[in-house]
Amino acid sequence: MSSLRLRVSALLLGAAVTVSLATACGADDDGKTVTVNIGYQSKTINTVTAGTLLRDRGTFEAELAELGKTTGVTYRVEWKDFAAGPPLTAQMLAGQVDIGSMGDAPILVNGSKTREHADVRSELIAVTGYNLRGSLNQIVVPLDSPAATLADLRGQVVSTSVGSAAHGMLATGLSAAGMTLDDVQVLGQDPAVGASALNGDQVAALAQFVPWPQKLVFDGTARLLHDGGAAGIATFHAVVANERFGVEHPEVVTAFLTAQRKTTDYLNQHPLAAAEQVAAATGLPVEVVYLYNGPNGLVHFDPTIKPQLVTALGELLPFLQSLGALSDLDLGEFVDDRYLRTVYGDEYEAAAASVDSPAPLTGTDDACGGAVDGVVTASEVWFTDSETTAVAKTPTCLLRRIGASAASVRAAYVPDHATGIRLFAESATWVSDPGAGPEDRLLPFAIRADAENYAAARPGTEVIDYQAALQAR
Template identity: 55%
Template sequence: MFRPARPIGPLVAAAVLAAATACSSANASGDTVEVVVGYQSKTINTVTAGTLLRAQGYLEQRLAELGRQNGRHYRVTWQDYDSGAPITAQMLAEKIDIGSMGDYPLLINGSRAQEAGGPGTRLVSITGYNLLGALNGVVVPNSSPAHTLADLKGRKVSTSVGSAADGTLIQALARVGVKDGDIDKQNQQPAVGASALKAGSVDALAQFVAWPGAVVFAGDGRLLYDGAALGRPTLHGVVIRQKYGTEHPEVVRAFLTAQSDATRYLDEHPLDASRKVAEATGLAPEVVLLYNGPNGIATFATPLDARLLAALREDVPFLKSVGVLKALDLDRFVDPSYLAAAALPDVPPARITGTDAVCGRPVDDPRLAGEIWFEGEDTTRPAADPTCLLRAVKAAGGKKVRAAYVPDAATGTRWFADRDRWVKDGTALLPFTTEDGATAYLAAHPGAVGLSYQEALAAS
């Protein structure tokens, strides 16, 4: 049975990339088969089909094994983008063969490919997802007067138009009676929007993973809206050009198998995987672990889960209503045959486990479990619940905390404990990702009181 070889080092990887060309498979000749992969390095919900997959060298290893069997040489070219739209453009131009992107961009990808005629494109696997939509969020400056999403009416909001984050923003605003046209929307790439927020040239940033967490961790803003409040699944997936898949099904199978290798590595070694993604992207490892760690905001898996496909089906009429998608035959677009042919093993998602040393109990409830990453330690410490986590921070005697993660008491969204809003209800200490969430709980529980992080630490 094949097991992934030791990850290729950076010098070897550089040599492989230097040898690669930007040619699509259409230019392959003789026994050399080209495969061009488009990915988004900083969209860390796709790392198992992009950043981590590339860093570990799993695709090259799988293709090398395939080449030993059939006598062909396979050459991989990686192309990095900030969002899904340019990947779609390159796929339609037959310059990218396999790409990963978020739910709205991949639906737009399928629609435009079908409109163009020919074999089109196919959704063949999932990378990461959140069943409530917590991968998207809206961040405002720390000094912003906005307390709820409705307070953004008439304000400048940066987002990437047509992205999943944009869709979350539009739908969430509609729920509070604010039309999309009631805000001054700035169509910007994530990094540009984050810089604009820090500079004060926009009032809010609505973006997808990992930008909300990165902005908050850097101290440049606070989470105003948690996408989980919308309660709609958000996901990223892998799309292929069907023409390429028909010509080289063995490459697609190898890609999906390599994606499974990367998923297993991420789930079995979350801290190491986060460090590698951080090194490749420039993101803080604490931010990567927030999303990609055990009990993280993202769950990684390859299967085309029925719940996620149902969400895509519901997204199609919404995208039509906002004018970014004309038509899409979803049944034709979703193709599980490649995964079936790859016959991949199940990879269970990473969970926080172990024993809480401070509270002296097993950590076995993912709805409550947290973890602490202390400076100078190569592993994180599990916490059975938010109160136990606070006690562990106190018991550390001032030892520096790199990051402490706890799940939101209402939505389950994992967030930074020191950036949460806290509520004391009886003896329970409850964290909330947003002021809005804490306020709603306090309104429903008259005896509860709001606390800052420092007050919650003292109360634990």
Template identity: 50%
Template sequence: MPRRPAARPLRPLLAAVLLAAATAGCSSAAASDATVQVVVGYQSKTINTVTAGTLLRAQGYFEQQLAAQGRKDGTTYKVVWQDYDSGAPITAQMLADKIDIGSMGDYPLLINGSRAQEAGGDGTRLVSVTGYNLLGALNGVVVPNASPAHTLADLKGKRVSTSVGSAADGTLVQALRRAGVPDDGIRKQNQQPAVGASALKAGSVDALAQFVAWPGAVVFAGDGHLLYDGAALGRPTLHGVVIRQRFGSRHPAVVQAFLRAQEDATRYLDEHPLDASRKVADATGLPPEVVHLYNGPNGIATFNLALRPELVEAFRQDVPFLKSVGVLKALDVEKFVDPSYLRTAALPDVPPARITGTDETCGRPADDPKQAGEIWYQGEDSTHPAADPGCLLRAVRAARTAGKKLRAAYVPDAATGTRWFADKDHWVRDGSALLPFTTEDGARGYLAAHPGATALTWDEALAAA
């Protein structure tokens, strides 16, 4: 039979095709090597993490910092944002090497560090703080408006919704212990915040113990009132940024870019608090009045990146408690808290947002954070400072007479300093002083210590002003 001459020429052609394919594969790999994907896990509705999450994402600061870094090192950076309801799933994804940078509350942070250390390897590191409150007011317990409970102890035997292992759960357990209620003295329902808020409204639970912004959201919606202010516990609570250390070791410039972006977001929030509150509200669906309660000037949350000594010390003190409730085995706090990234970034300190300006009603500067309040009227694009609670009441009463409708009024608790909705507060008159308290229990405590003082409703307080 005749030979097939075409068979031989095919061999060099095939080799050429394979070589081209291999070359294309190398080129693709090189391009891939020049691209770094950064996965950020955040909690959009946990609004005291917004400088590392919601607001940061809305402003595009991280992408801007990475673009600048890419121009220096020739790397293309891609950011993937993943939104969660709580810190636990962020930790799970970090342990699976699927999230590089995350933000969450103090107890979830400690659990994150513990489980990462237990798993071995490089672990995770706390690199910055987002929002904090030195007394613990970021957590609270709310009950339905018709609830017979007047103090936290009245919840004994009741159904309480919380997210087990969260900072709010920790506040609940420690506050109940202080009130003489053992850990098994309530019927705890382990639920995500949104589920718990719906359960409270439906009457299927008797109380909701949650972190920012859920207590304020429930109260503002008229679905309940604050039974317990976490500030009464007097223990610092914070949220912060945690990274996978392996990722940080490989890409320290990315972590520093994130911290610079967080500083940008913090500065924007402090310099433009009302605009920041609106942007967070737009992104989350939360009422802007609720966001501003926590994140506004003199807000419940103070935003600063620094790993302050008192916050780190609170971490150390929380470890034995978390061990006692069985959610944490061990944690080397000194290894977990890593200020080196902040030191390398060399960021300037950002002062917290404060209420400023002159009180138009009383003609005095509103410069005392323990007294100053803030008023927001319907149809207005700015707020008004109030020098003290009495001045705030006078201003609201005058505005009501003039036909203005109140959007929100914020005033600090007379004992704890917790900023709260003035019309949801419990008011007390003591001589000429008009004093607001976030809870009935707080007002009762003051009344018991001051026999001449009397309790007032919101309308009575307005009339008394």
């Protein structure tokens, strides 16, 4: 077995585990108390509706308390925090977690590995959040890196979570650039370790999932080199549950998904308040959380299992098999939406078919005038002297609003001109186009090379930085 496959095994499965029914979860000895063990990843903000925010709001416990009035059972919830999906899977294999949330690649490994043991077999029962383009996985480099494209990483050390969707994104991106994983030195590291390695100049690039790439961008220590959405392969996080636990306690699984749906609705209806709660609970900058979880954010929070996401799992499966991470997995058997159908009732089919943004950016543009409802160029600013954000129809209008305010900017968000992905205005590379309309003369790009290519094809345009864009508004 190659050294890469050995690293995959270690990173995806964690420490060796022994399946023991003696430590399995479920009813306590008195038969009147049921302990529910929930595995979550507090800092993976794509899972907050089944983890951090759900726990912080106490919604699941409230559902169980109501359930107990009917069943006469006392329900006790044990929350277990994990840095990533692999150690969570290890604990599911050991019978120590009943319900857990993780990313799409670890989910496939979870489903495959737990199938080897009937008592801990898992099933995918819900989604937490998704991005159909795949923009939840990105590659960043230090600000002073000479790299302009992925081709410039040839022979360099790239940190990633081996076997993750971010690893797959790296492989896909390199392939599009005429390279393979063998053309770089892949270093398997947990996200936080990799972020430290990038800041310490120990690696040339970091390929990771939410929120790590944009946290480094917000910190001012990195810039975006490659967006995973370039491949157009959806990525998401989801909820898996022990199948046996669901058979024994279907009412508990239904209560969990009911609580998750309520938490999702709360996040989509009160995105700024939800971001502040998640930031307080995790220590992550609220501005970064809001980039992903806010209106028009990089994450669409929706528990329903959409056909596009199941298709994406099928596309990811061969990559993980090539790494020796798993043998095979019958997705038709593994994916099960029966609990969600109970929660949603007749609304489920329509909800699962919709990929509209559950939290569109709306409001009135005070700088240029007019409504921003449904406008793909809608932008947003959060001033330090305000507890709410302000909106604008276009990035140019947003810059006018910022320039006209005496307050400093806490964070400003604009859509990439080429792809529409949400990014920090200050970290964007801007293009000035004097020939465009007065509300569209300043265009933000997430990746400098994209801005340069755009400007090179249009005489009269100029690549500028954020401060110059403010002056040119």
